[in-house]
Amino acid sequence: MNENILEMRNITKEFPGVKALNNVNFKVKRGEIHCLVGENGAGKSTLMKVLSGVYPHGEYKGDIVFNGEVQKFSNVRDSEKAGIAIIYQELALVPEMTVYENIYLGHEIKKGSVIDWNETIVQATKMLKKVKLDVNPETKVKNLGVGRQQLIEIAKALSKNVQLLILDEPTAALNEDDSENLLNLLKELKTQGITSIMISHKLKEVIAIADTVTVLRDGQTICSLDARKGEISENIIIKNMVGREIDNIYPKRDCKPSEETILQLKHWSAYDTSLGREILKDINIHVKKGEIVGIAGLMGAGRTELAQSIFGNPKKYKLKGELFINGEKKVFKHPSDAIRAGVAYVTEDRKGDGLILIQDIKQNISISNLKSIAKNGIINQNEEIKIANEYKASFNIKAPTIEQKVGNLSGGNQQKVSLGKWLFTKPKILILDEPTRGIDVGAKFEIYTIMNELVAQGMSIIMISSELPEVLGMSDRIYVVSEGRITGELPIEEATQEKIMELATKEG
Amino acid sequence: MKKNIREYGMYIALVFIMAVFSFMTDGLFISSRNISNLINQMGYIAVLAVGMTLVIVIRHTDLSVGYVAGFLGAVAAILLTKMEIPVFITIPVILVLGVIIGLFNGFMVAKLGIPAFVASLAGMLIFRGALLQVTEGTGTIIISNKIFNAIGNGFIPDIANLPGVHLLTLILGALAIVLYVWSELTNRRNKKKYNFDVISPGMLTAKMILVSAVISYVTWILAKYNGLSWTVVIVIAVVAVYHFITTKTVLGRHIYAVGGNPEAAQLSGINVNKITYIVFGSMGMLAALSGILYTSRLQSATTTAGALFELDAIAAAYVGGVSAAGGVGKVTGSIIGALVMASLSSGMNLMGVGISYQYIIRGMVLALAVIFDVATRKKVA
Numbered sequence: 034m035n036e037n038i039l040e041m042r043n044i045t046k047e048f049p050g051v052k053a054l055n056n057v058n059f060k061v062k063r064g065e066i067h068c069l070v071g072e073n074g075a076g077k078s079t080l081m082k083v084l085s086g087v088y089p090h091g092e093y094k095g096d097i098v099f100n101g102e103v104q105k106f107s108n109v110r111d112s113e114k115a116g117i118a119i120i121y122q123e124l125a126l127v128p129e130m131t132v133y134e135n136i137y138l139g140h141e142i143k144k145g146s147v148i149d150w151n152e153t154i155v156q157a158t159k160m161l162k163k164v165k166l167d168v169n170p171e172t173k174v175k176n177l178g179v180g181r182q183q184l185i186e187i188a189k190a191l192s193k194n195v196q197l198l199i200l201d202e203p204t205a206a207l208n209e210d211d212s213e214n215l216l217n218l219l220k221e222l223k224t225q226g227i228t229s230i231m232i233s234h235k236l237k238e239v240i241a242i243a244d245t246v247t248v249l250r251d252g253q254t255i256c257s258l259d260a261r262k263g264e265i266s267e268n269i270i271i272k273n274m275v276g277r278e279i280d281n282i283y284p285k286r287d288c289k290p291s292e293e294t295i296l297q298l299k300h301w302s303a304y305d306t307s308l309g310r311e312i313l314k315d316i317n318i319h320v321k322k323g324e325i326v327g328i329a330g331l332m333g334a335g336r337t338e339l340a341q342s343i344f345g346n347p348k349k350y351k352l353k354g355e356l357f358i359n360g361e362k363k364v365f366k367h368p369s370d371a372i373r374a375g376v377a378y379v380t381e382d383r384k385g386d387g388l389i390l391i392q393d394i395k396q397n398i399s400i401s402n403l404k405s406i407a408k409n410g411i412i413n414q415n416e417e418i419k420i421a422n423e424y425k426a427s428f429n430i431k432a433p434t435i436e437q438k439v440g441n442l443s444g445g446n447q448q449k450v451s452l453g454k455w456l457f458t459k460p461k462i463l464i465l466d467e468p469t470r471g472i473d474v475g476a477k478f479e480i481y482t483i484m485n486e487l488v489a490q491g492m493s494i495i496m497i498s499s500e501l502p503e504v505l506g507m508s509d510r511i512y513v514v515s516e517g518r519i520t521g522e523l524p525i526e527e528a529t530q531e532k533i534m535e536l537a538t539k540e541g
Numbered sequence: 542m543k544k545n546i547r548e549y550g551m552y553i554a555l556v557f558i559m560a561v562f563s564f565m566t567d568g569l570f571i572s573s574r575n576i577s578n579l580i581n582q583m584g585y586i587a588v589l590a591v592g593m594t595l596v597i598v599i600r601h602t603d604l605s606v607g608y609v610a611g612f613l614g615a616v617a618a619i620l621l622t623k624m625e626i627p628v629f630i631t632i633p634v635i636l637v638l639g640v641i642i643g644l645f646n647g648f649m650v651a652k653l654g655i656p657a658f659v660a661s662l663a664g665m666l667i668f669r670g671a672l673l674q675v676t677e678g679t680g681t682i683i684i685s686n687k688i689f690n691a692i693g694n695g696f697i698p699d700i701a702n703l704p705g706v707h708l709l710t711l712i713l714g715a716l717a718i719v720l721y722v723w724s725e726l727t728n729r730r731n732k733k734k735y736n737f738d739v740i741s742p743g744m745l746t747a748k749m750i751l752v753s754a755v756i757s758y759v760t761w762i763l764a765k766y767n768g769l770s771w772t773v774v775i776v777i778a779v780v781a782v783y784h785f786i787t788t789k790t791v792l793g794r795h796i797y798a799v800g801g802n803p804e805a806a807q808l809s810g811i812n813v814n815k816i817t818y819i820v821f822g823s824m825g826m827l828a829a830l831s832g833i834l835y836t837s838r839l840q841s842a843t844t845t846a847g848a849l850f851e852l853d854a855i856a857a858a859y860v861g862g863v864s865a866a867g868g869v870g871k872v873t874g875s876i877i878g879a880l881v882m883a884s885l886s887s888g889m890n891l892m893g894v895g896i897s898y899q900y901i902i903r904g905m906v907l908a909l910a911v912i913f914d915v916a917t918r919k920k921v922a
Binding site for chain 2: 344345347367368369371372373378380385386387388389390391392396399400401403404407410411412414415416418419454458
């Protein structure tokens with residue numbers, strides 16, 4: 034048997050105007066965990082789509098050799114038949130169906146021509162055991178958290194007798210516990226002979242789990258690093274990813290926040306009528322001018338809810354307490370009120386509720402402040418182009434023109450468009466919800482630099498983040514949220530990862 | 542280039558269809574009389590298609606507009622004949638009633654959260670009943686008001702009595718060309734002021750000559766018959782206003798933002814409910830206008846007025862490139878869509894194609910248009 038389960042030789046894939054993959058060579062050894070890293074737009078996802086048959090044979094150049102044979106997949110079904118399964122960042126489960134229905138969706142167990150539901154449940158239970166997930170197979174998927182849904186996806190892959198499992202940023206949406214759980218499962222599967230390819234931006238994870246790391250940059254293979262030879266370290270990976278050395282991922286900031294308080298919440302509570310429970314309880318926080326305040330906490334602790342309750346309360350929570358901006362009491366009935374008062378909110382979910390993907394860069398940048406470039410309700414479209422070009426240049430948004438649809442941009446560039454959109458509203462307070470989720474190191478650094486420039490100009494930033502190094506690296510002060518309460522306030526000098534985790538897991 | 546093909550595909554299809562029918566009918570199709578009739582007959586669908594475009598853009602649909610048009614047309618007839626209210630009061634009253642009905646639809650969709658399909662299906666039944674109710678005693682209501690009937694049948698007066706040609710129409714056509722050239726040139730000047738790239742003078746001249754030629758030709762054809770009809774004047778006015786709103790104003794941009802991503806629009810400070818009210822209110826007003834055009838064209842209100850108007854309007858919008866996924870679609874596209882559908886009916890009638898085949902062919906064209914749309918969209922993305 035061949036030592037390599039997979040060999041992709043000289044793969045080239047072109048899109049109109051762009052060479053996404055340029056002569057990529059990629060080898061995966063049997064039974065290893067192979068991590069694929071690279072900046073956004075480096076070609077990782079494209080390579081995996083070529084492998085799994087999303088881009089069928091003939092649409093790319095080069096050879097895929099799997100299990101020693103050249104494969105010509107014409108669709109995903111072919112690659113699955115060969116033993117390759119891919120799990121995307123956006124999970125492909127049907128929320129209204131049960132766990133067992135989902136696991137066998139598309140390859141149902143049949144007796145004659147009808148589905149054998151009893152056998153399905155028996156088999157599904159076995160698969161759930163394999164992924165160490167303790168749920169009733171008759172639960173509807175919509176009632177499970179993201180972490181568990183991820184495991185069900187893996188169970189589904191296992192049920193297809195997968196030999197090579199591909200995971201595209203599996204831990205992007207998971208909290209620390211769930212992430213660890215997942216990584217342990219991958220190691221466990223390795224002992225059972227299943228080879229995994231994982232795409233990830235979280236280098237700590239990569240280092241913890243990878244046997245081999247392949248780095249892609251600008252559609253080319255830069256290097257393959259072997260952990261067994263001790264070739265892997267964070268610095269080396271980053272250096273290869275960005276093509277230059279970044280000494281400090283978090284750029285230094287010279288300015289200090291002023292003493293002036295710009296935003297204050299007093300006894301702030303929120304009740305979610307659709308959930309029927311209180312999601313924010315007696316919150317007292319303040320933000321100073323020119324300060325970056327980090328909000329840390331686990332998923333579901335109420336961080337996004339806090340941001341939205343300040344930003345015009347679009348989900349219509351029942352609010353109690355007082356909100357002061359510049360010492361003035363304010364009531365925001367709609368996001369437009371908050372924008373007028375100088376608050377901006379960059380959402381966590383860029384694609385879902387942040388940007389209008391089918392519109393172009395300039396339309397997305399201007400949408401929240403069309404007033405400023407309009408006279409009598411008529412837009413000055415030349416002014417709009419000018420402003421969009423300014424943001425494109427100053428934020429280094431990588432796109433041919435500002436007429437490019439935002440949906441075609443990479444995550445980092447989309448985030449820069451979001452930032453541009455909100456800075457165009459000339460805010461005093463900028464709320465960033467997971468500002469660097471799913472973004473590569475290079476773009477992260479650029480976004481941190483922009484944040485530093487903004488606070489230097491006197492803007493205040495509230496940064497919600499699940500990445501503790503980021504919270505520690507960027508904040509002047511940190512609040513920790515747990516179960517809808519502020520469980521602690523840490524000046525940056527006293528903050529450590531351990532302290533934050535302790536406060537974040539404290540009963541609210 | 543691919544983007545351009547997508548954009549101009551409908552225009553090319555329209556020209557192609559017209560050329561084929563002209564050829565098959567020995568030029569009868571392209572005769573002044575037929576073109577004038579064709580345009581006047583599609584007026585009441587065209588205004589509906591304009592409103593429907595915006596409704597579909599914000600991801601809703603309105604099935605009630607057909608019978609709302611029928612019902613309000615009947616109300617107009619009653620106001621004019623039985624209550625003898627002057628026509629210049631009747632028309633605004635009917636338009637306001639249309640807006641109120643539209644706002645009520647908007648209320649059900651935005652405030653109560655009922656899917657627009659269901660809410661407007663209920664409206665369709667209700668107004669069908671209402672139409673039967675008001676015409677029950679009398680049956681068809683004949684309208685004798687000359688001014689009202691002129692809306693659907695009359696032509697603009699001429700300033701001179703030249704044999705065989707309508708002078709005012711020609712003058713208006715010339716004015717339109719001047720206005721068009723002027724707007725292209727100011728646009729170019731403004732872009733230069735901002736140091737933006739502009740298309741080469743050669744390309745601009747070619748474009749201006751092409752568009753001017755089309756305007757000249759249409760004007761000439763109409764001028765050879767009776768000139769511009771009031772229906773055409775109204776449709777052009779409606780299209781011009783809506784085209785302006787959708788492409789140049791903050792309101793227009795907000796409508797497309799809501800269609801493109803309602804959650805993002807809400808978080809961008811746009812009041813999604815307000816936009817929904819405005820779009821449904823405008824739809825109601827245009828339904829009323831459609832009712833006026835249709836009733837006036839028939840010079841009477843009938844018990845079946847408005848049947849299937851909504852489906853013709855929706856079909857015109859889809860043929861014109863509006864996307865069911867929301868956020869995409871142009872008012873001008875929908876008008877071309879309406880013209881394509883009207884040309885098909887007219888051409889097939891001239892050729893003596895049976896009504897059964899006409900439906901089948903129009904259905905196939907609708908499917909083809911959407912297939913084309915989906916296929917080109919994939920390529921661009």
